Amino acid sequence: MSTLSPSPAASTTTARPAPSTAPPAARARRRLTPGARIAIIAALVAVASACFLLMFIRGSFEFAFERRLTMWGTMIVVAFTQGVGTVVFHTVTHNRILTPSIMGFDSIYTLMQTVLVSVFGGLFLVNADGVPMLLGQTAAMVLFATVLYRWLFSGKFGSLYILLLVGVVFGMAFDSISIFLQRLLNPTDYDMLSVELMGRMSSVDATYLPWAFAVCAAVGWVLWSRRFRLDVLLLGRDAAQGLGINHKRELTAMLIVIAVMVAFSTALAGPMTFFGFIVATLAYQLTGTHEHRYVMPMAFLLGLFTLVAGQFVLQHVFYASGFLTVIIEFVGGALFLLILLRKGKM
């Protein structure tokens, strides 16, 4: 199983095909320290956030600002969980192509929502008491993931590709059940469900956010305290074990953390398959180092910038505010296929 050997900063591979002779600007960029790069992106995020929160407000400032603040909070959670989650997933699975979403998370979320609507009707989703339900869904998804990993790491499966394939196939099975249940719904319920299932930044209930931030903070602390271990894991299984890491335990622990993150993000803002991929890929290109203490914050900030700036531009330039996640998915999907082609191996 050949892996994408992470190319050091000196490589000229960027997300865009770069000319063979690097222009002076690129050379200058390569001289920047990772810290400086993160500072630049953080400044960009600040500018984009200020624009998003404060510009073009018509009518009541209070109302608009509050709504935007909620949306901004959601974006923070999604950018953190998806971006950092994908980076960690890439590290522990030793590849840079596949993402946690492929493990059937979106599918199990869709299935749970569909079952709820089938059993209780569409109004249930709208009226359901928010936080317990959100936590319940997250717990169910993490439970599923943990059970799956337990089984997968019981020694039956040798390669991570098998693990991934099993995830994908489970996802397909869940999808076919969901699709069938959706056929039985009446159109009203179906519309409510499809609103629920499309990635949505704007319709999140503000009462969720404190919970979400708490989870993010906890997960962030866990990952930050393990940032050097993650660097070692990047060397691959054998090297990491040679350096005294309990690879299996570390892998399982990280996968559970990832499960928490992805599950929470999906339950909060709907399924997003390629967002994490796009953000992680950009982060590897722009950080200029492999150290997780830089890559993880970079992924988070890039994700946040993508969401905030994208939403701002869509809202005020194209008047298509509902299409942010869709557009991100397309660009991400295209980038995914492009990277696959350019790398020439997996």
Add this chain to the structure above:
Amino acid sequence: MRNLPTRYFPAAVVLAAVGLTAASLLVGGYSITFEKLLHDPAAQHMFFVSRIPRTLALIFAAAAMSVCGVIMQLITQNKFVEPTTAGTAQWAGLGMLAILIVDPGAAPMAKMAVAIAFAFAGTWVFIAFLNRVRVKNSLVVPLVGIMLGAVVGSFSTFLAGTFDLLQTMSAWRSGGFSGIVEGFYEPLWLAAVVCVAAYFVADRFTVAGLGRDVATNVGLHYGRVVFLGVTMVALATGVTTVVVGFIPFLGLIVPNLVSMILGDDLRRNLPWVAALGVVFLLACDLIGRTIIAPMELPASVILGVVGAVAFISLVLRQRKHVNA
């Protein structure tokens, strides 16, 4: 030990296929018995308008998807490829959606043509990918195909959402045979023709399955055979998708089972692949018809779940044996 299943397999499959076909003709909301068939005009009408078309549709679709699976597995030299794990079916669905958006009142034949064209293009995209991405691990191939399919599928979902066709789309995403009556299933004859044609060129696919170099060495025009295979797969998948929707995993389970029991001589095995596919799909459809009668579970839902389990056990089995 291996002899026993090999010896009795053909007889068992034929028996099962005949029995299940009869059951499929006789089971349903409207009770039909042999006696009624002879004397009751209403029952006769029902039989010829609904039961026979449905059963024929099942048989043709099953045979077509199983044969497509074999052809794709040989072309890509990978045991885990079939129309749904290579994205072909999703492309056909996108084509169908495109024609629904551009021209909602298009003739069924036009819908077919567009779906087939998309399936054809999509299969080439997948094969081009495999040629570019030198894959060392055979498990990566279906992963790439599924991801391609996911990209295409999300694009379809977005289009359908924009044009308010989501529920229409989920209807044909889960292949159902409940709506098949006279006048709807006829295009599937084309899929049946593809199966027969595949039998006559089976040897070429077998040789192509040895890889480009070996095939070229023994005098086969490899590129031409791959092109022929892709065309056949696109035709059969396009038609099946338009008429009944997606039928997941069938093209994956059946050929693998047959090759475990009978080996890899495609010309000898192809009829059995088709027959076993028919047995599988008829069984799934019958279970779906009877388990929550008078409601129906589409056959593809049952296949999606059963197939997923079978797929995983195949992957595990391959791990135990030689690593490809």
